[in-house]
Amino acid sequence: MLASVWIVLLAVNIEAGDGQSVQMDSIKSGFVGSQVELRCIFVNSNPPVKISQVTWQKFLNGTKQNVAIANPSLGVSVLPPFKERVTFKQAAVRHRTPSLEDTTIMFSNLRLSDEAAYICEYTTFPAGNRENMVNLTVFARPQTRMTLTTPTIVARPQKRKMTVATCLSANGKPQSVIKWDTRLKGEATFQETQNANGTVTVRSNYVVVPSRETHKQKLTCIVTYNNERITDSVVLNVQYEPEVKIEGFDGNWYLDRQDVSLTCKADANPPVTVYQWKVVNGSLPSTVEILNNSLIFKGAVTYELAGTYVCAATNGIGTRTGLVQVNVTEKPMARGPPGGVLGVLGGVVAAGLLIAIAVTVFMVCRRQQKTRTNTDNDLTDLPPAHKPAPPPPKKRSSDLKGHLTSDDIQVLTLDKKLPLQPPYYDMVPSESIPFTNKPNSGHRDCDVQYAELDTASLAYSPSTRSSMHSAGDLVEYATIQPSSH
Numbered sequence: 001m002l003a004s005v006w007i008v009l010l011a012v013n014i015e016a017g018d019g020q021s022v023q024m025d026s027i028k029s030g031f032v033g034s035q036v037e038l039r040c041i042f043v044n045s046n047p048p049v050k051i052s053q054v055t056w057q058k059f060l061n062g063t064k065q066n067v068a069i070a071n072p073s074l075g076v077s078v079l080p081p082f083k084e085r086v087t088f089k090q091a092a093v094r095h096r097t098p099s100l101e102d103t104t105i106m107f108s109n110l111r112l113s114d115e116a117a118y119i120c121e122y123t124t125f126p127a128g129n130r131e132n133m134v135n136l137t138v139f140a141r142p143q144t145r146m147t148l149t150t151p152t153i154v155a156r157p158q159k160r161k162m163t164v165a166t167c168l169s170a171n172g173k174p175q176s177v178i179k180w181d182t183r184l185k186g187e188a189t190f191q192e193t194q195n196a197n198g199t200v201t202v203r204s205n206y207v208v209v210p211s212r213e214t215h216k217q218k219l220t221c222i223v224t225y226n227n228e229r230i231t232d233s234v235v236l237n238v239q240y241e242p243e244v245k246i247e248g249f250d251g252n253w254y255l256d257r258q259d260v261s262l263t264c265k266a267d268a269n270p271p272v273t274v275y276q277w278k279v280v281n282g283s284l285p286s287t288v289e290i291l292n293n294s295l296i297f298k299g300a301v302t303y304e305l306a307g308t309y310v311c312a313a314t315n316g317i318g319t320r321t322g323l324v325q326v327n328v329t330e331k332p333m334a335r336g337p338p339g340g341v342l343g344v345l346g347g348v349v350a351a352g353l354l355i356a357i358a359v360t361v362f363m364v365c366r367r368q369q370k371t372r373t374n375t376d377n378d379l380t381d382l383p384p385a386h387k388p389a390p391p392p393p394k395k396r397s398s399d400l401k402g403h404l405t406s407d408d409i410q411v412l413t414l415d416k417k418l419p420l421q422p423p424y425y426d427m428v429p430s431e432s433i434p435f436t437n438k439p440n441s442g443h444r445d446c447d448v449q450y451a452e453l454d455t456a457s458l459a460y461s462p463s464t465r466s467s468m469h470s471a472g473d474l475v476e477y478a479t480i481q482p483s484s485h
């Protein structure tokens with residue numbers, strides 16, 4: 001208990017003896033030309049010590065330089081390089097009996113060379129010297145600007161890269177960062193220069209191949225300085241040769257057609273001043289009239305109009321040509337009649353039906369072939385059959401619709417485990433089928449059925465059937481029966 005009291009007393013004693021301190025900000029910054037306040041407060045002890053003198057010093061590169069001195073009996077002195085720009089903030093410092101507890105200085109019209117550490121030193125009696133330090137940083141706002149290399153850029157056919165714009169951020173401290181924002185497919189070059197006074201100049205060139213596509217494109221330079229964004233935009237003005245195409249020929253110029261014309265369309269900057277027409281290895285027809293950028297053919301179309309027409313468009317940058325080959329036909333070109341859509345629809349339906357039938361038949365054939373290879377091919381010695389003549393093509397789709405309804409196609413699945421029974425064949429009596437139409441091999445069967453879809457050839461002879469179910473395998477079998485015979 002007694003020991004702890006002693007410790008507390010000791011602590012208070014130490015604080016009382018070492019109680020003076022100099023309070024300052026540790027860092028301070030300002031822009032060139034602006035004013036900063038460098039704080040310096042002396043915290044005295046109780047009982048107070050006596051302040052003999054206060055000295056402000058600039059500390060740079062290991063050397064100290066006096067800035068200002070305040071002395072209770074001699075007054076205040078601000079030294080030459082700082083005389084116009086440094087003052088004590090508190091008027092009491094300059095009084096006849098001054099108060100020197102607050103010796104904060106106002107530093108105005110900052111220069112880059114003012115960047116240094118500043119020491120505020122209190123000389124006291126009997127405690128001796130107390131001091132502290134503030135580091136002053138001086139910033140310089142850069143001059144930022146973007147310039148077009150030339151007001152108008154000319155796109156040359158050689159497609160050479162060139163600097164179209166420059167973005168400059170000069171004499172900044174700290175240094176700026178330049179970026180570009182554009183849809184142009186160009187590239188930027190960057191360059192930075194360190195100045196003797198500590199500032200940095202950053203320059204960036206935007207390089208692009210000028211072309212018709214780069215005309216009117218926006219180019220934005222973004223300069224970031226000290227968390228501050230400065231943007232500047234330009235719109236490129238690119239001059240280029242005419243891009244020419246000839247309109248008006250629709251591929252259907254037939255004899256006696258009236259009022260045909262050709263028009264030379266050119267995209268150009270600056271605009272086209274001269275259009276010239278000619279015909280390759282020939283001359284313009286006598287019936288033609290030239291109106292601005294159009295060729296008007298008076299009267300009816302004749303064979304005389306056929307030929308390759310060339311239009312040459314010229315602007316301040318150059319001349320480019322476009323051409324069109326005009327063919328004249330005797331009759332108007334056949335155009336699909338309005339009913340064409342119906343025809344197409346009908347065709348699609350017919351095609352769908354054909355595919356469905358073809359797939360079914362194909363499946364049947366595959367099964368057949370499979371079973372036949374499993375058994376002795378007793379069909380090879382059948383008399384060779386000739387392929388039946390294909391039906392007239394134009395009647396085919398109606399034939400199919402007429403004879404093959406869904407009831408006519410049956411698919412039977414014979415499971416292996418079921419007792420083998422004579423399968424049911426839903427078909428016309430075999431006598432009604434001429435033997436010569438019967439295919440002689442499995443392969444042929446398929447060809448014929450697939451290709452012709454002839455109802456007669458789709459019926460099988462009894463011998464074909466017996467060979468199929470003798471295999472006793474899984475068999476899918478279709479019979480396609482002509483509904484009316």
Ligand SMILES: *[C@@H]1O[C@H](CO)[C@@H](O)[C@H](O)[C@H]1NC(C)=O
Binds near residue numbers: 061
């Ligand atoms: C500071 O000192 C370095 C070498 O110690 C010297 O290169 C530099 O120029 C000095 N700067 C100033 C501002 O005197």
Ligand SMILES: *[C@@H]1O[C@H](CO)[C@@H](O)[C@H](O)[C@H]1NC(C)=O
Binds near residue numbers: 026117135
């Ligand atoms: C202030 O500057 C001095 C010397 O230039 C340096 O040693 C010190 O670390 C700096 N202090 C701060 C807080 O930047």
Ligand SMILES: *[C@@H]1O[C@H](CO)[C@@H](O)[C@H](O)[C@H]1NC(C)=O
Binds near residue numbers: 032112195196197199
């Ligand atoms: C710094 O130096 C550059 C180049 O000498 C000069 O153009 C610029 O004005 C200077 N900046 C300041 C703030 O003195």
Ligand SMILES: *[C@@H]1O[C@H](CO)[C@@H](O)[C@H](O)[C@H]1NC(C)=O
Binds near residue numbers: 280281
């Ligand atoms: C057109 O003229 C060119 C030379 O100008 C020649 O080479 C070409 O054979 C000619 N064609 C016709 C169809 O006369």
Ligand SMILES: *[C@@H]1O[C@H](CO)[C@@H](O)[C@H](O)[C@H]1NC(C)=O
Binds near residue numbers: 291
């Ligand atoms: C064609 O030229 C005439 C003058 O010759 C002008 O009045 C007219 O506007 C022009 N037409 C077009 C479509 O440029």
Ligand SMILES: *[C@@H]1O[C@H](CO)[C@@H](O)[C@H](O)[C@H]1NC(C)=O
Binds near residue numbers: 251325326327
């Ligand atoms: C026009 O006729 C020429 C031959 O006279 C031919 O080579 C060309 O393909 C035709 N062009 C068209 C669009 O019919």
